Amino acid sequence: xxxxxxxxxxxxxxxRRQMLKYxxxxxxGIAIGASGLGGILNVFGMTAPDxxxxxxxxxNFYGAHQSGIAxxxxxxxxxxxxxxxxxxxxxxxxxFKAWTPLAVRLMNGEPVGxxxxxxxxxxxxxxESKGLDASNLTITFGVGPSLFDKSELGLTHKRPSELKQLPxxxxxxxxxxxxxxxxxxxxxxxxxxxxxxxxxxxxxxxxGKVTMKWSQAGFNSYPMKKNKKQTPRNxxxxxxGSVNINTKSKKDMNDTxxxxxxxxxxxxxxxxxxxxxxxQMHLETWDRTALGEQEATFGRHRDSGAPLGLNxxxxxxxxxxxxxxxxxxxxxxxxxxxxxxxxERILRRSFSYSSGVLDSTGxxxxxxxxxxxxxxxxxxxxxQNSFGRVDKLNEYITHRGxxxxxxxxxxxxxxxxxxxxxxxx
Amino acid sequence: MKKTAMLSTLLAVGIILSSCNTIENDTSAPQxxxxxxxxxxxxTDAYKQFALEQMDQFVMETEKFVTAVKNxxxxxxxxxxxxxxxYFERSEPIAESFxxxxxxIDARLADIQDEGLGEENWSGYHKIxxxxxxxxxxxxYEDIADQLLKxxxxxxxxxxxxxxxxxxxxxxxxDLLNEVSTSKITGEEEIYSHTDLYDFKANxxxxxxxxxxxxxxxxAKDADLVNELTTNFSSINELLAKYEDGNGGYISYLxxxxxxxxxxxxxxxxxxxxxxxxxxxxx
Numbered sequence: 001x002x003x004x005x006x007x008x009x010x011x012x013x014x015x016r017r018q019m020l021k022y023x024x025x026x027x028x029g030i031a032i033g034a035s036g037l038g039g040i041l042n043v044f045g046m047t048a049p050d051x052x053x054x055x056x057x058x059x060n061f062y063g064a065h066q067s068g069i070a071x072x073x074x075x076x077x078x079x080x081x082x083x084x085x086x087x088x089x090x091x092x093x094x095x096f097k098a099w100t101p102l103a104v105r106l107m108n109g110e111p112v113g114x115x116x117x118x119x120x121x122x123x124x125x126x127x128e129s130k131g132l133d134a135s136n137l138t139i140t141f142g143v144g145p146s147l148f149d150k151s152e153l154g155l156t157h158k159r160p161s162e163l164k165q166l167p168x169x170x171x172x173x174x175x176x177x178x179x180x181x182x183x184x185x186x187x188x189x190x191x192x193x194x195x196x197x198x199x200x201x202x203x204x205x206x207x208g209k210v211t212m213k214w215s216q217a218g219f220n221s222y223p224m225k226k227n228k229k230q231t232p233r234n235x236x237x238x239x240x241g242s243v244n245i246n247t248k249s250k251k252d253m254n255d256t257x258x259x260x261x262x263x264x265x266x267x268x269x270x271x272x273x274x275x276x277x278x279x280q281m282h283l284e285t286w287d288r289t290a291l292g293e294q295e296a297t298f299g300r301h302r303d304s305g306a307p308l309g310l311n312x313x314x315x316x317x318x319x320x321x322x323x324x325x326x327x328x329x330x331x332x333x334x335x336x337x338x339x340x341x342x343x344e345r346i347l348r349r350s351f352s353y354s355s356g357v358l359d360s361t362g363x364x365x366x367x368x369x370x371x372x373x374x375x376x377x378x379x380x381x382x383x384q385n386s387f388g389r390v391d392k393l394n395e396y397i398t399h400r401g402x403x404x405x406x407x408x409x410x411x412x413x414x415x416x417x418x419x420x421x422x423x424x425x
Numbered sequence: 426m427k428k429t430a431m432l433s434t435l436l437a438v439g440i441i442l443s444s445c446n447t448i449e450n451d452t453s454a455p456q457x458x459x460x461x462x463x464x465x466x467x468x469t470d471a472y473k474q475f476a477l478e479q480m481d482q483f484v485m486e487t488e489k490f491v492t493a494v495k496n497x498x499x500x501x502x503x504x505x506x507x508x509x510x511x512y513f514e515r516s517e518p519i520a521e522s523f524x525x526x527x528x529x530i531d532a533r534l535a536d537i538q539d540e541g542l543g544e545e546n547w548s549g550y551h552k553i554x555x556x557x558x559x560x561x562x563x564x565x566y567e568d569i570a571d572q573l574l575k576x577x578x579x580x581x582x583x584x585x586x587x588x589x590x591x592x593x594x595x596x597x598x599x600d601l602l603n604e605v606s607t608s609k610i611t612g613e614e615e616i617y618s619h620t621d622l623y624d625f626k627a628n629x630x631x632x633x634x635x636x637x638x639x640x641x642x643x644x645a646k647d648a649d650l651v652n653e654l655t656t657n658f659s660s661i662n663e664l665l666a667k668y669e670d671g672n673g674g675y676i677s678y679l680x681x682x683x684x685x686x687x688x689x690x691x692x693x694x695x696x697x698x699x700x701x702x703x704x705x706x707x708x
Contacts, residue, residue, distance in 0.1 A: 120595055120704025207698035208657065211691050 049101050050413065052108040057190065058134040061107045065258060065410040068138030068188050069272055069347070069373050070247040073220060073232075077188045077351045078195040079276065079369060080203065080215040081181030081403055084147065089154045093422045095209050099141070100416040102205055106198045109134030112205065126204065128197050135191035139198055140184075141417050142274050142405030147182040158421060160265040162377050163406050166275065169399065170389045178278040178401025181213040186274070186371070188349075192217065214401065216278060218351025218369040231305060231313065235281050235352050235366055236396070238298050239305035242313050243340075245347040257347045259375045259409075267420035270409030272373045275346075275380045278353075278401030281367035286396045297392045299334030307336065335393040342386035344379045346372040367397070377404055464642075465706075469589040471638045476519040476589070480581040483512035483520075487577040494553060494563045494570040503557050507620035507674065510550060514627035515634070517604065518597025519587055520580060529576045533616070549573055551617075558617035595704050598635040601628040602697045610690045612678040622675035625689070626665055632700065633658050642706040650702055657696040664692050 051060045059067055086092050102112045109132070113124025148159035165180070185202055189195040196217070203212065223230040231239040246252045254260060259268045286294070295301055295308060305313035309321050309329040317340055321329040330337045354366040372380055387394070408418045486509035493502040513520050513531065521527045528536065530549045537547045548569055556566045608614045609625040636643075636654055644651045668685070670676050681689075 116708075118704060118708050120592065120707040122701045204698065208653070208695035 048414070049104040049108070049110075051104065052110075055108045055110075056133040057136050058108060059136050059138055061104045061139070061411065062413050063410045065270055065272075066140050066407055067107065068140035068186050069257065069349075069407065070253060071136070071138050071188070072229075072247075073241075073349050073351075074136050074138075074188050074190045075220050075222070076190065076192040076195045077186065077218040077369065077371075078192070078199045078215065079187075079218070079371070080185045080199045081144070081213040081276075082183045082185070082203070082206075082210040083213050084150070084153075084182045084210050086209045087152050089422065091209065092153060093418075095206055096141070096417040096419075096422075098205060099202055100411065102202060103139045103141075103198075103417070106201065107134060107137050107139060109137070109194075112201045126197065126201055129191075129194050132191055132194050135189040135194040137187065137189040137194050137198055139202075140186040140188075140274070140407055142184045142186075142407035143418070143421070144181050144184065144403060144405050146180055150182070155421070158265060158267065158424065160268060160406065162264065162273070163404065166377065166384075166402055166404050167381060169384050169387075171394050172399045172402070174402050175400050178214050178216070180403050181405075183210065184274065184276070184403065184405040184407075192219070216353055216355070216369050216401075218353045220351050234350070234368055235283060235354075236286055236294070236298075237302055238294075238300060239313060240350060240368075241348055242300075242305055245345060247347065253347075256345045256379070257373050257375055263375060264406075265424070267418075267424045268406055268409070269420075272375060272407050273377050273380075274405045274407050275370070275372045275374070275377065276401070276403045276405070277368075277370040277399055279368045279370050280365065280398045280400050282396050282398070283364045283366055289396070296331050296334060297396070299330040299336030308334075331392070333390050333392040335387070335391055338386050338391055339383055342383040344382045346374040346379050346383065348372050367400075373407070465591045468638050468642065469591060469594065472594050472635065473519075473587070473589045475634055475638075476516040476584055476587075477581075479512045479516040480520070480584050483509065483516075484574075484577050484581050486512060487574055490553075491570040491574045495567050497563050499557065499561070499563055502553075502563060503618070506550070506554065506557065506618060507615075507623035510620075511623055511627035511630075514624045515631040516584075517628065517631060518593060518600060518635075519584055519589070522587055523580065523583055526576055526580050526583065530573065530580065533614070535613075549576070551615075554615065554617045591707065594635050594639065595707070598632040598703065599697060599701050601632040602693055602700060604628050605693050606690065606697070610686055610693065612681075615678065619678040620675070621678040622665065622668055626675065629658070629661055629665070632696075636700070636703070639703060639706060643703055646705045646708065647702070650699060650705070653699045654696070654703075657692075657699060661689075661692045661696055664689060 051062055052058065059071055061067060084092060084095075086095065105112055109129075111125030111127070111130070115123060115125075145159070145164050147153065148155050148163065168174075185199050187195040187198040189198070199215070203210065220232040222232050231242050234240040245256050257272050259271050259273075261269050263269075264271075289297075291302065299308055299317070300306065301308060304311065306315055307317040307330060309318055317330060317336060319328075319330060319337060319340065323329055328337075349371045351369045351371070352367070353369050354364065356365050357363070358365045374380055409420065411417055411419075486505060490502060490505040490509045493505060521531075528549075531551065532547065532549055533551045534544065534547055534555070537544070540546075550573065552569055553563075553566050553573070556562055556564075556569075605625055605628045609621045609628065612619065612621050614624050615621045636658065640651055643654075665675075668676050668681070
């Protein structure tokens with residue numbers, strides 16, 4: 001403990017002895033590390049909570065960009081879309097202010113509030129993540145076009161022109177129950193209960209200020225090879241994400257994902273646009289499709305993930321290659337070819353979902369919660385348009401939900417989620 | 426409701442049973458009973474007074490209802506039915522304290538069947554509701570009506586003996602909202618008459634009464650909570666007012682759209698979250 005910190009500590013009028021008692025370190029005289037101190041003061045509600053670097057399996061909340069975008073894709077997501085019912089910009093701002101310390105605590109693997117001896121009130125934290133660590137939880141906040149339509153909030157003039165409902169794409173069968181929303185919260189974690197707990201507690205803290213529009217849980221599973229995570233497979237058994245943005249490359253991220261100064265509204269600099277699509281995958285029809293046909297649909301081999309005609313997953317697509325018959329090896333209507341030919345890039349962060357049985361058909365309600373990040377929605381739009389009516393995959397999938405959100409830039413200590421939206425001119 | 430009453434009986438048994446296994450295990454258990462009645466005598470007295478008034482009215486209205494049934498006045502009985510029940514629903518935290526009486530007065534057929542019992546064990550308001558709305562008659566329900574009045578009077582007498590605690594009030598107010606969330610909002614309470622909105626309103630009024638009584642005590646701890654609750658109670662009352670039928674009553678549950686029930690449900694949940702904080706007065 002540094003001299004300076006100790007001084008501050010005494011200012012708060014808690015004796016060292018009392019603190020040691022609370023931390024259980026008294027007799028042993030264990031020194032409390034600098035990072036631990038913040039955590040303890042948090043318990044007393046004295047400082048805004050900070051990232052606790054000593055927490056297990058913890059990712060940072062504060063930083064240049066929001067968490068949950070450049071971070072490695074974990075095994076679970078709980079995605080929620082909310083509508084706001086508050087009537088003023090101030091109330092909305094207060095909501096984001098109130099969410100900030102809760103998000104920090106959640107990402108530290110801590111409960112959102114401390115336990116109270118008063119048994120006549122409900123516990124501050126809903127409690128189901130007790131005993132679980134931070135599980136690499138990330139929480140990403142964004143705002144949808146409809147928020148700016150609410151004139152009473154007075155944000156209309158801050159709406160970036162590209163933040164509008166995505167256009168209708170061929171074969172879209174969108175349902176309101178899985179589309180749009182004023183605010184999104186994307187909680188990703190390596191534990192489904194940790195992800196759900198985060199969203200649940202944030203929504204509970206916003207009681208009376210938001211209503212739930214739609215939500216979706218999703219999962220990914222990573223095969224391991226020589227201790228290295230392999231590309232996960234979607235429910236059609238094909239590897240999803242073989243060609244993706246290298247999130248470790250600053251250049252790739254700046255070119256593709258992070259909004260640069262002047263590229264959008266000023267409050268979006270450092271942020272990113274999130275596209276969510278709830279894509280139903282018709283498992284029953286897929287499963288009765290011959291393997292060769294399935295592979296021609298994606299333009300890749302199923303087991304190896306290699307482009308058709310090649311042997312390795314990461315081999316570049318041989319777009320010009322032809323069979324002896326003169327046919328293109330990777331068919332003109334294959335999903336992989338069309339994506340590549342669009343010439344656009346996006347950061348994909350998708351998850352599979354299975355949500356019971358569809359009432360109307362008696363089939364699996366399963367598919368892909370497609371999530372992508374890009375600095376401009378047009379990147380996604382261009383790719384999706386290139387699939388158009390041509391994409392062979394269309395026979396096996398139906399887009400049922402769609403939403404676009406502007407995810408804020410990263411949050412600095414002392415600031416709060418989305419501050420620039422409220423303070424920018 | 427009966428279901429709740431039976432559940433709480435089961436829970437109580439469960440607690441007794443489990444306590445045998447977990448001796449001194451849980452040192453973190455909150456001290457619920459410490460000082461629980463200090464300084465709240467006035468409030469608990471006021472609430473008991475309220476409950477007794479409601480019970481008096483309940484007996485009077487039930488008497489009118491029973492008379493109509495026995496006189497074969499079908500329409501009259503249908504008119505009184507939802508109104509008489511409101512007195513019961515308002516004071517439910519107390520009315521349902523009696524595990525034997527509550528089901529005799531207020532059980533739905535499904536509650537009886539859940540118990541493994543048959544229709545012959547069914548009595549009370551909902552049985553007559555079935556006669557009035559499904560069979561469209563009062564005939565054959567005279568004995569049930571007589572029994573109902575006897576039970577209502579017995580309930581009134583026994584409420585006199587209830588010890589009202591702050592805990593009963595605090596828990597009761599949230600329970601009233603939970604009742605709304607789980608059965609009124611889904612139309613499962615009044616499946617024949619579809620008068621669920623009357624019960625809905627009465628449950629809210631019952632919760633609001635408790636809030637009114639405790640208001641000053643809450644304000645001493647957290648003035649913002651009082652403001653929030655005042656606002657949320659008026660929001661839900663305004664929302665409910667949209668469904669008045671113009672004759673002092675409410676439209677049928679069947680006329681509500683999915684959007685209507687969703688809006689009502691969200692308003693109940695928005696009220697319930699801060700309402701659950703009233704327990705801060707026990708600190």
